[in-house]
Amino acid sequence: MEEILKRPPASKDQLTSPQDLAKKLQTLINRPFKLSGKPRTDGANLRKLIGSILATDSPPSAATSGDFKIIPPRKKGVPKILLEYIDTYVVSTGTSYNLQVWNRNPDSQSVQIEYDEGTQLNSSEIRFVLAKVDATLNIITGIVVLTPDYIVKKFGQFGRPTVKNQLMISQHSREKILENTGGLLFFDEAEQVGNPDNIRNLSNYSIHDEPTHESLLPISTIRDIVAKQIIGQTISPGATKNRGQVLESLFLKSFGYKMRGSGLIGGYPDIRNQALEVKVQDAQTVDLGLYSPEFLESVPKCGGFNTRNMRYFIAFTNPASGIVEGGVLCTGDKLGRYFTYVSEKSYKCQRTIPMTFFQGINGKSVFNP
DNA sequence: TGTGAAGTCGCGAGATAAGA
């Protein structure tokens, strides 16, 4: 993306009005836009396309570096195309579109850019540019420029922020671990929990039952089960969205739990009856979700376990074959000693927009229709 | 069944390190 687009306008009043933004983007209607199937790539391509048009069609002059401050740390939540103070989104298929806004509440007055002369640009002034793409014809069929207040009035408030914690396991660390015996990095519990003989009782429990003295297995027993029954198993790379559940099923079977109903309901931890959270990972990022051992938090209905003494198994799968080649098994408190937590939580606000809304703008580029 | 919340995958881009 052009460098000029990454700087805010020289002053707030230089921003192109949203009505004029919609007019400028009219040229994109019926323009070819091939979806790659990689969401992040498609989002970046749309941003570049919109950016290239706005950068060449009498854009605002950009502020010079000493004249403004970006307030959020690490520019978190600041719109990508700062020059026009917009974020862009691809709307493709489905019956509704899930608009996700990262690290800011679009309906708040939170300051994003502060000019030295005293004026500010805040969250509620960011404009949303949504492009409806026909996935069959591979063309842009409609553009809509929306303001946060319009979205709130028409579709309702943005939902409660969803927090997401992440952990990084570098390629180097991963390779080192896979060189260990059995490809496993294991740390025993500080104090032994449970009894190895409890495995005989597990058929009487559901994995969602609260852990008890009669159900908990020591983490060393879990290690033996992982080594013998989990490592070497295949989790199909095709099952992209439910690989965690496949791994959970493998544990369920290995522990001897009886499957009841659909069995797997997600939540934290995955296998509550063993105070065990399981993750499948073949990329560097491990998505920890709402709970992270970085922050000590008690876990409800989990026998007094907290995020630090919760047991974690992170399965390293081969990205091509899906075979579990190794992994990490330890309590939460050990994870931070060997891997890196992504600093500061990210959160997102979500707002569902029915797809019928986009059908109404077919062939048009409009502002707050 | 519809909707909001939570979870998953993994890419893009910026930062940093290594090499020429």
Next chain:
DNA sequence: TCTTATCTCGCGACTTCACA
């Protein structure tokens, strides 16, 4: 000093789950 490679991490699209 410049270029290239690698690492880091922010976050977009999509899926799934929980619950009213």
